[in-house]
Amino acid sequence: MKILVAVKRVVDFNVKVRVKADGTGMDTANLKMSMNPFDEIAVEEAVKLKEAGTATEVVAVSMGPSACQETLRSAMAMGADRAILVQTDAELQPLAVAKLLAAIVKKEQPQLVILGKQAIDDDSNQTGQMLAGLLSWPQGTFASKVKVADGGIEVTREIDGGLETVALKLPAVVTTDLRLNTPRYVTLPNIMKAKKKPMETVTPESLGVDTTPRLKTLRVQEPPKRKAGVKVADVQELVAKLRSEAKVI
């Protein structure tokens, strides 16, 4: 079974971002960039399936500027066999990413596509679902457990108030949640090996995909600062404040 894994280059989760002074977006100059943590989980799951003998090949895909090569090298250092970069400096929105992934799926014919459930930069949580829709494939989103069983997979999903297990026929799309696994530390020898693994570069044009943004960002602003709390003397005062000031009861 061939597995395709989508990985996104995002601002590292340890780095605090800030809104540009002119409100047009986030200031990302010189920030440390890393692989989206949910995508790391996706790579880990694919590599585990390969190590278990279930998968035969793991292909990592990323999209964006040439710097995304770094992210793909990390995926290969974790154990992906090869990588494809869809290189573009243009802004890519979830629908465009899903369309590009669909085009690559047509070329590569994987049995399973694993993606992070969302990226920690825009938190859209759309690409996996859109991809499944475009391909008319079954989807198992927010996976906390993936089990491959004859001809299909069982995906345990994290849903509000519990877990839901769905059985999907292959080919399928799976998006990962936090509890699926803990990504491995990459080792120095594996980083060195990853430098020699093949990486192919294509463009949206060569895939015949129109990536024109459909959404327009009007303004980006920081959430209002949380006000300092107050101490109340007793329950009566608390209730009164909840009713008259907070207006929540």
Next chain:
Amino acid sequence: MEFDVVIVGGGPAGLSTAIRLKQLAAEKGQEISVCLIEKGSEIGAHILSGAVMDPRALAELFPDWKERGAPLNTAVREDRFLLLRERSSIALPSFMLPGVLRNHGNYIVSLGNVCRWLGQHAEALGVDVYPGFAGQEVLYDESGAVKGVATSDMGIGKDGKPTEAYQPGVELHAKYTVFAEGCRGHLGKQLEERFRLREGADPQVYGIGLKELWEVPAEKHQPGLVMHTMGWPLDGGTYGGSFMYHYENNLVAVGFVVGLGYSNPYLSPFEEFQRYKTHPDIRRHLEGGRRIGYGARAITAGGLQALPKLVFPGGCLVGDDAGFLNVPRIKGSHAAIKSGMLAAEALFEALAQGRARDELDAYPRTFRASWLYEELHRARNFKPYTSRNMYLGAFLFGVDQVLLRGKAPWTLHHRPDHTKLKQASESKRIEYPKPDGVLTFDRLSSVFLSNTNHEENQPSHLKLKDPDVAIRVNLALYDAPETRYCPAAVYEIVRDADGGNPRLQINAPNCVHCKTCDIKDPTQNIVWVAPQGGEGPVYVGM
């Protein structure tokens, strides 16, 4: 894994060593394999500096640094030097400033960004650059020569046992190993002891530098302005001063350095820094702006007389792992680059001769003949003059520089910083004002901006040689000075509800890798070792 040269540390010194080696190899058509490891998650993540950079050494490394787009974008346009008093200040006219305090021809930079740029060039030249890996242990061969380093294991639990994620470290072997860990490198410290590199040198002395990055309103921004102060809030007996640099994109770097030879255990370098910002001549630069970065790092301040022997069988020390910082100029990046280049030239010559794991005697020799030696020789008496009294010392240093042109026939000496702390009973408690959350801040909200992170489930990387000493000596005699000199609130004395049973709690995940505790702890009971690679601060634009 085998390499010709392994370099520990991706700061200006380590990167310059790597770059110069590859340049020489390319010029002479020789193959040299160079591996550089860096404990930060990326090149530049652990770099914190003022910084005003003298481009002299960079121009030797890359004569076309401008065309190559080196991030030296803001030329210094104005130098100011203020003597601060509590509510007022006296500006020293520029003709009275000794040459070392003039910055004409220098650039205000983010040294982190300069290192990122150097890192790209090192990779382009074929250096194997591996951020995210910490040198954990020096490896020796049968003859006792350094044969390389081992990187740290990943995934060891708090209990010291491997977790599910365990990945063993790897041994990197080399013909020569270069240590470029910066000030108070934990491997450099071991090498100094093992090879007695400090024999005949003064003890190293240090300062702690704290820095904040501010984004200020455009109308307050004066790109190219460099301002230094001495005086308030420190007393004359405490070595230290401040810097403020207006550089690109409405950014202002503001920082404070306190000599770690201070004597009052109640002194808190962090609080002195916060208090300094409330001075009318300082706050007017920052008001209306917002703080976007924070960090701290110890710096070497011993100068030439505290420079250890630079070489030992199988390797050498470069940059501030040795201590090349020029103290009165408060600049070390040019010296780091130059020392790296000199080491690289000696390494190349040795490798070309087929040598391995011997002493690179050419490196100290060419250093001795270099402009860097000359520069450090002139500056050597500044710290000793000023370590007793800043005002008198600065005056004497002025005489030394102006009348004697740095060629005074005497060299003054140092005492180790950790021996200078007085006991709490002989010291006056210092009451610091509460932070206002706008101009001044507390430690935890500051550490937050350093982006520091450490896996919680790992052994503490701050070790106590004897855990009892923390209470029996540090708390009983010095009132736990580590809770004040640590800029990241790592050390905390916790007690039972009734106030009894005091214990030292070490919040290691807060650590910003400044190394101050390893230096200042009065009985040298605290030992800093590297945590897992890729952890610690992630400085942006620092």
